[in-house]
Amino acid sequence: DAIAVVAEGFYPAKLGRDALKIEWDKTGLDLVDSRKQREHYRQLAKTEGKKKFDADVSALSTATNRIDAEYYFPYLAHAAMEPLNCCVEIQGEGASRKAEIWVASQMPGMDTMAVAQVLGVKPTQVAIHVEMAGGGFGRRAIPSCDYVVESTQVAKAAYEQGLRHPIQTIWTREDDMRAGYYRPSHLHRAQIAFGSQGEILAWDHVVVGQSIVQGSPFEGFLMKDGIDGTIVEGMRDPYRIPMRLAVHHPKQNVPVLWWRSVGSTHTAYVMETLLDEVARKTKQDPVAFRMKLFDEKAERHRAALQLAVDKSGYGKKKLGKGEAWGVAVHESFDTVVAYVVTASLQNGQARLKTVTAGVHCNLAVNPRTIEAQIQGAAVMALSTCLPGAEITLKDGEVEQSNFHQYRVARMNEVPDIAVHIVPSAAAPTGIGEPGLPPLAPAFANAIAAITGKTLRELPFSFS
Structure with missing residues (x-):
């Protein structure tokens, strides 16, 4: 399934490879098309899946206040x-x-x-x-x-x-971009019933996406009852939510793998933007709303969020014209990261202006390392929001080949990122991945505060 050219250096080897004329036999292969796959996932999300949570969601049938939402996340290259x-x-x-x-x-x-x-x-x-x-x-x-x-x-x-x-x-x-393993594409379907004060009465949720562990050495301890545990990490907790959660794992002819922060790359976005939407619809401050909805075990979430709020000047600092605040908080790898950001939207271009992080990773062994990891993760998350940050397939082939087609944030697009750590003497927790998940929803929530409309997919689309 591959051809290699051996030479005395990279460049002559590449010249030799470029001179080859190769015809690949695609007979019998399932040639994936991103548009068709998305529609397939949409229909699958309307059917019964494997249950992770099974709360009573009968309130959906009589609720005055409802949100019905569909989210989509594309394949991503590392x-x-x-x-x-x-x-x-x-x-x-x-x-x-x-x-x-x-x-x-x-x-x-x-x-x-x-x-x-x-x-x-x-x-x-x-x-x-x-x-x-x-x-x-x-x-x-x-x-x-x-x-x-x-x-x-x-x-x-x-x-x-x-x-x-x-x-x-x-x-x-080009090899790296077109012949690698990818973060799977995912589709979420959510139906939420809530009261006039924002209390969540019922939350019915379906996730569709390939399993990254099925068929691997990790299947035995990461899959339970037919559900890949990585696809649902970050769903529901730490909020008091009566949730019914179902999962579909369709087989697709696309190699997939974990990607920095794994399942939280999409679950955090869905959870945090939907909660913000409930807060907006019930005219509540998004920080106060989260503080009210946290369960009794969420002390670290409260501390991280409050630190980010205090250090950012949230609600006190005057913002420029066309700017707004955005908030999100998420736990992954046993570490809680909260972001308070400011962003603007002009001529259809969303721009992240400032980022303030509150981090609860217990004992901070090396604060400079924590700062570097959070900043790097935030920039990587920012990249996922930018138009063009996606891997798409047509006739079974990846359409992107290099950075002119696959978007990553440039230096002039990166805001100031201030990182603050909650003091703790408890055993240290992860830091390489937790800074990524809450950044995109915080950015999206700031844009939604400007437009009044929740962004339902990554990368952002304003069409």
């Missing part, structure tokens, strides 16, 4: 600045054969075993050197070990042809 690559050196023959690997890996143990299997040797005969990565975001932590296996296969073929040199297999940006 798009790390350093494309995938791996260097393999093979020595010896037969049972005494050894290999040395140089690779930026998030799963070096699994990669070591995969290399050993390709070469037919014991894992103890493989030495792996884990290099600093130019970004990973989950792409370098893959159960199939695809790019490491591929590199080993290339090195093995070269070795058997008499090339006794280390072989570094490098993916181009």
